[in-house]
Amino acid sequence: MIKENLLKIKSTLPNHVTLVAVSKTKPKSAIEEAYEAGQRIFGENRAQELKEKAEALPKDIKWHMIGHLQRNKVKYIAPYVSLIHGVDSERLLEQIDKEAQKVNRKIPILIQVHIAEESSKFGFSTEEVKTFFQSLDSNQYPNVEIVGMMGMATFTDDQQQIIREFSSLKLVYDWVNENSGVNLTILSMGMSGDYKIAIDQGSSMVRIGSSIFGSRI
Numbered sequence: 289m290i291k292e293n294l295l296k297i298k299s300t301l302p303n304h305v306t307l308v309a310v311s312k313t314k315p316k317s318a319i320e321e322a323y324e325a326g327q328r329i330f331g332e333n334r335a336q337e338l339k340e341k342a343e344a345l346p347k348d349i350k351w352h353m354i355g356h357l358q359r360n361k362v363k364y365i366a367p368y369v370s371l372i373h374g375v376d377s378e379r380l381l382e383q384i385d386k387e388a389q390k391v392n393r394k395i396p397i398l399i400q401v402h403i404a405e406e407s408s409k410f411g412f413s414t415e416e417v418k419t420f421f422q423s424l425d426s427n428q429y430p431n432v433e434i435v436g437m438m439g440m441a442t443f444t445d446d447q448q449q450i451i452r453e454f455s456s457l458k459l460v461y462d463w464v465n466e467n468s469g470v471n472l473t474i475l476s477m478g479m480s481g482d483y484k485i486a487i488d489q490g491s492s493m494v495r496i497g498s499s500i501f502g503s504r505i
């Protein structure tokens with residue numbers, strides 16, 4: 289089923305949208321099945337699990353860290369991760385910079401923005417993110433490359449609310465590209481339940497788990 293699910297979803301994605309197959313909690317065999325169907329980008333939300341899978345599975349897989357990342361866990365993923373989605377504080381950014389330097393890498397990251405009306409999600413507020421980019425000094429984090437933003441909408445059936453939340457992220461993303469010296473290219477928004485809305489609102493990267501691998505227990 290994994291292969292069928294994957295190919296079906298991929299056939300509906302516009303060319304400019306990158307698919308991250310969210311394999312958190314799933315066994316290596318499930319990832320291998322998706323790999324055989326051509327998928328190369330996988331998302332994990334636990335640092336040790338990412339490390340363990342990265343060491344065991346093919347080296348051309350690109351591992352994305354998608355969930356909340358604690359500073360003391362950055363060291364586990366620094367050698368392996370190709371994109372960190374959930375950077376929600378400057379302290380975490382500093383830590384990533386430090387660990388990236390130790391392994392002689394420049395790690396690409398996304399700044400997480402809090403767009404959901406529910407308070408349980410992490411991230412900079414839309415005001416904080418503007419201030420952050422405006423005061424960012426290009427040499428501040430030499431071992432980090434800030435390439436975009438990530439956000440999660442509220443878990444709700446209210447489509448209008450989801451549209452509002454994603455469009456608010458697209459607005460800040462465009463604002464930052466127009467008003468600060470950076471050139472952001474990745475806007476990571478959309479999961480199994482809301483990725484179509486996210487794409488309509490300007491997403492360039494979707495993170496899909498259960499629609500590919502089945503529900504997590």
Ligand SMILES: *Cc1c(COP(=O)(O)O)cnc(C)c1O
Pocket residue numbers: 310312333354355478479480481495496497498499
């Ligand atoms: C688990 C997770 C996803 C995937 O969720 P599904 O609903 O299974 O597609 C996407 N993004 C983040 C940050 C996640 O933690």
